[in-house]
């Protein structure tokens with residue numbers, strides 16, 4: 001088996017499948033393990049899923065021995081954890097670091113995959129696991145003159161390994177999504193002057209991070225099994241329970257109390273306070289109104305506040321952001337918000353950024369401009385399946401998968417946490433485990449039968465794509481121009497890419513398919 005990527009999914013795939021007796025080789029472009037947590041080293045980078053949940057569940061000993069220091073772990077602490085896992089299970093010996101996969105081609109006679117890398121490797125594998133991550137292909141905006149800028153340019157997803165000092169510098173940040181919103185308050189503390197170039201305002205809620213005490217950790221560890229059980233049954237992979245009533249059935253007082261409670265706790269679950277918050281526009285508006293009241297209250301200048309309040313999408317229809325004093329940062333004298341809706345960026349030159357009405361001189365430029373999400377990293381691997389068709393061609397109208405796991409025409413090639421799975425709507429660590437375990441069972445099933453390969457049928461894939469789209473249409477999410485919809489990349493097909501039916505429900509669906517003899521997949525016998 002070849003696994004592409006040594007992030008959470010790739011590392012667990014290596015561990016699990018090697019333990020099952022397969023010979024596994026992982027190729028990883030970075031020089032270390034961790035995937036997004038290896039690359040996204042920008043100041044303020046921190047996970048928005050609780051550390052107790054955003055960690056492997058496969059080994060209770062690992063759960064008991066590791067001590068998280070904070071409720072929401074920083075990027076360095078997560079990277080430390082992933083390195084610990086790599087050492088503990090002796091994973092590095094089967095990982096080729098600093099090596100990018102350039103080609104993955106099917107031999108239709110043998111149904112084996114030929115994999116090539118930029119280091120000159122050429123290997124043949126029966127199985128391929130794509131563990132490249134849904135948010136890993138950085139989006140560099142096509143702004144005229146970007147290459148001519150004389151100062152340092154830093155994309156949040158390709159941050160240098162040594163820390164960058166902005167003291168005394170004039171800094172520009174383009175982008176106000178989750179990455180920008182975490183970066184901006186930190187850079188503002190150092191920079192002489194910070195210009196935030198905002199195209200679209202986003203909803204952000206207080207992260208609610210706190211240090212964990214020994215008592216907190218002991219309580220978490222004592223309850224791990226139940227916590228995991230609930231997580232695997234939950235909507236998003238953590239043991240959250242929404243308010244028992246829909247927002248509109250609760251009284252005004254109950255609603256305020258519920259929103260206030262979540263606000264004080266902090267975190268992304270604000271957008272799931274009530275069960276109908278992203279399905280009913282009126283319910284959604286109650287969450288939006290409470291949010292707006294809270295946010296306006298901490299911004300000194302009402303004109304700035306007006307620019308920071310989104311007007312173009314319902315709350316939670318784009319990934320809600322979490323922050324530490326993001327809005328308060330605009331009260332600082334050294335921070336200027338530039339409204340690109342009114343005055344778009346026209347070009348970048350050696351000295352700075354030119355908008356429709358001004359030239360901003362800067363010494364450093366931060367691109368917090370996101371990703372070609374969910375499909376970008378897979379499509380660029382140059383994967384060629386049956387009849388010479390590339391994955392990119394197969395997905396020209398949007399990604400087509402069966403259960404997010406298989407693609408018709410690409411036998412024995414399995415996607416981890418990609419389009420058609422719950423993916424970015426769930427806790428990626430548990431989701432990775434769910435996917436890897438499913439693939440391990442599928443391989444055992446093939447071997448028991450003496451079969452060669454598993455391949456999604458085009459009919460099953462088409463009906464799954466329809467199901468994903470139908471389920472999304474029952475919510476407000478397709479109404480936003482989000483990266484979930486491919487809307488952030490010019491020319492990308494507009495399709496709601498994840499499965500929105502919930503992590504628990506999804507786990508049940510893929511388990512049922514397996515139990516029914518891999519219904520919807522062709523189980524290909526030798527010589528077929």
Ligand code: N01
Nearest residue numbers: 046047048141175176177178179180199200319368369370
């Ligand atoms: O990327 P984004 P991100 N000119 O796509 C702007 C996860 N994550 O890296 O909205 C000007 O959300 C763009 O503007 P607009 C999380 O799932 C999690 O921040 O297109 N602006 C937008 O403001 C998250 O959702 C964590 O108008 C341009 C920004 O760049 C996902 O990753 C932390 C532009 C991109 O925002 C992606 O987040 C970080 C242009 N040409 C990330 N092009 C946590 O766990 C783009 N923009 C906390």
